[in-house]
Amino acid sequence: MNFQAIRAIYIFEMARTARTLMQSIASPVISTSLYFVVFGSAIGSRIQEVNGVGYGSFIVPGLIMLSLLTESIGNASFGIYLPKYTGTIYEILAAPVSMLEIVIGFVGAAATKSLILGLLMLATASLFVPIHIAHPFLMVLFLLLTCISFSLFGFLIGIWADSFEKLQIMPMLVITPLVFLGGSFYSIDMLPEFWRTVSLLNPVLYLVSGFRYSFYEIADVSVLTSLLTVSVFLAGCAFVLAYIAKTGYKLKD
Amino acid sequence: MQANHEKIILSVKNLSKTYANGFSALKNVNLEITEGEIVALLGPNGAGKTTLISIICGILNLSSGSVEVAGHDIVKDYKFTRSKIGIVPQELTVHEFETVWDTVKFGRGLYGKKPDNQYLEELLKSLSLWDKKDKKVMTLSGGMKRRVLITKALSHKPMILFLDEPTAGVDVELRKDMWEIVKKLRSNGVTIILTTHYIEEAEEIADRIGIMTNGELKLIEKKTTLMQKLGKKKLIIELKKPLKTIPAGLRKHNLEKSEDSMQLVYHYDTHKENKGVSAFFDDLKKLKIQYKDFSTKQSSLEEIFVQLIQEKA
Numbered sequence: 395m396n397f398q399a400i401r402a403i404y405i406f407e408m409a410r411t412a413r414t415l416m417q418s419i420a421s422p423v424i425s426t427s428l429y430f431v432v433f434g435s436a437i438g439s440r441i442q443e444v445n446g447v448g449y450g451s452f453i454v455p456g457l458i459m460l461s462l463l464t465e466s467i468g469n470a471s472f473g474i475y476l477p478k479y480t481g482t483i484y485e486i487l488a489a490p491v492s493m494l495e496i497v498i499g500f501v502g503a504a505a506t507k508s509l510i511l512g513l514l515m516l517a518t519a520s521l522f523v524p525i526h527i528a529h530p531f532l533m534v535l536f537l538l539l540t541c542i543s544f545s546l547f548g549f550l551i552g553i554w555a556d557s558f559e560k561l562q563i564m565p566m567l568v569i570t571p572l573v574f575l576g577g578s579f580y581s582i583d584m585l586p587e588f589w590r591t592v593s594l595l596n597p598v599l600y601l602v603s604g605f606r607y608s609f610y611e612i613a614d615v616s617v618l619t620s621l622l623t624v625s626v627f628l629a630g631c632a633f634v635l636a637y638i639a640k641t642g643y644k645l646k647d
Numbered sequence: 648m649q650a651n652h653e654k655i656i657l658s659v660k661n662l663s664k665t666y667a668n669g670f671s672a673l674k675n676v677n678l679e680i681t682e683g684e685i686v687a688l689l690g691p692n693g694a695g696k697t698t699l700i701s702i703i704c705g706i707l708n709l710s711s712g713s714v715e716v717a718g719h720d721i722v723k724d725y726k727f728t729r730s731k732i733g734i735v736p737q738e739l740t741v742h743e744f745e746t747v748w749d750t751v752k753f754g755r756g757l758y759g760k761k762p763d764n765q766y767l768e769e770l771l772k773s774l775s776l777w778d779k780k781d782k783k784v785m786t787l788s789g790g791m792k793r794r795v796l797i798t799k800a801l802s803h804k805p806m807i808l809f810l811d812e813p814t815a816g817v818d819v820e821l822r823k824d825m826w827e828i829v830k831k832l833r834s835n836g837v838t839i840i841l842t843t844h845y846i847e848e849a850e851e852i853a854d855r856i857g858i859m860t861n862g863e864l865k866l867i868e869k870k871t872t873l874m875q876k877l878g879k880k881k882l883i884i885e886l887k888k889p890l891k892t893i894p895a896g897l898r899k900h901n902l903e904k905s906e907d908s909m910q911l912v913y914h915y916d917t918h919k920e921n922k923g924v925s926a927f928f929d930d931l932k933k934l935k936i937q938y939k940d941f942s943t944k945q946s947s948l949e950e951i952f953v954q955l956i957q958e959k960a
Binding site for chain 1: 666667704705706707708725726727729730732734736738740741742743744745749752753754755756757758759760761799
């Protein structure tokens with residue numbers, strides 16, 4: 395294992411975050427704070443409790459998930475797309491590094507950034523609404539699994555994309571709607587039967603549900619199903635990555 | 648295309664590359680390069696020079712054939728082979744927003760080498776970049792960016808250095824600086840393979856010259872052998888009096904007359920046994936054509952290159 399290369403990629407990527415601190419960390423924290431102000435304090439104060447939890451507190455796990463997913467995908471996809479776009483990818487391809495080492499470096503950095511962001515958002519949320527974490531270990535597990543699996547997914551998008559437009563399509567047109575419709579702001583019990591069934595096809599629902607369970611012990615689906623879903627998603631990404639490593643798809647002809 | 652020396656550092660066998668769209672960029676290329684050599688690959692755009700280098704370095708996949716670096720296969724033992732290679736790409740592909748120091752350090756790290764600030768400092772100093780180490784790459788001139796790319800390529804102390812058109816678009820002064828850098832690297836035992844459009848570059852620094860066209864390595868020869876084998880010479884006679892026409896007695900020779908009629912130029916092949924030079928001088932004497940001086944001039948590599956491209960097209 396080329397640990398020096400992993401370290402080099404990781405540090406290089408983290409340095410990019412440090413240079414763009416406002417964009418990487420401050421911006422999502424500020425926008426999430428605005429969500430809490432609008433949904434938690436303004437509108438939330440007029441909404442009844444959901445499953446015994448105040449609405450402002452109820453949406454915290456969903457909002458954190460929303461940011462984690464979009465930021466994990468955004469960070470990792472941009473991390474690998476940028477060297478492809480500028481041409482500096484040549485030095486990674488020509489270096490004695492395996493695809494696994496490249497992934498650990500890039501995805502590790504993207505996941506770290508998302509994790510920091512998630513924890514910052516949690517701290518920010520606690521300033522607005524009361525938060526109770528019933529299962530801290532489970533919460534950290536969900537945080538880690540989500541950061542890693544969606545950073546990996548973002549990495550795949552970055553490899554697939556050959557334009558900035560394509561880079562934006564997946565997070566904007568797929569992930570954001572899935573998160574909004576995945577029970578971030580509501581429990582699916584509040585939906586009519588038909589839409590409740592449709593919602594069960596949304597993989598993000600399982601993430602939000604599992605993550606929320608770690609806070610308030612309330613969930614739309616069982617926590618085991620949630621863990622299984624995110625694990626299957628992670629395995630799917632790893633499978634696609636193995637194909638890319640074998641063929642060099644979109645990385646080298 | 649085998650080299651005569653002992654230790655083969657790079658061996659390319661029956662290498663072909665066909666892209667998904669069916670374009671055949673390399674056709675059955677065979678090449679051996681020995682340790683410490685400087686080999687220049689010449690050829691027009693699209694000849695396959697960059698494709699060849701890119702495959703050896705791992706940037707492109709090969710379609711068929713094999714490549715060995717220091718006896719190790721570039722596919723099976725890619726970690727070993729890539730660790731021995733450094734590459735300076737044709738384009739100025741640099742991390743514009745990074746500092747020189749950070750980007751060079753990153754380059755070394757990718758090759759699995761522990762940080763060695765002292766070595767990097769020496770390297771940056773030798774390439775006149777030390778005073779720019781804290782500057783962002785985007786603030787440097789094109790020539791300086793090229794030096795950054797060379798520094799990165801050397802940051803892990805490679806055995807083989809590929810320079811893909813290292814002096815494309817740089818001014819004459821910097822080009823000569825680059826040549827000095829290449830010569831210095833060779834004296835440190837680095838094998839260098841460069842592609843270039845500049846014949847004078849190959850002529851100045853290469854030990855062997857390969858000529859590529861249409862994805863094929865047409866030939867690879869020692870520079871001196873190539874010039875001897877294929878080089879034509881001119882014998883220029885400076886006349887005492889102008890000659891209005893070439894006399895009938897001289898027409899059997901391959902002659903040209905200068906515009907001012909004060910020079911006769913005799914062309915001959917250096918590798919021909921009977922060059923006809925003495926017969927030409929005898930005929931000049933017979934016709935009582937007086938001359939004040941004469942000189943000879945070897946064909947330049949550029950002329951040989953053009954000749955080869957035309958012949959093999």
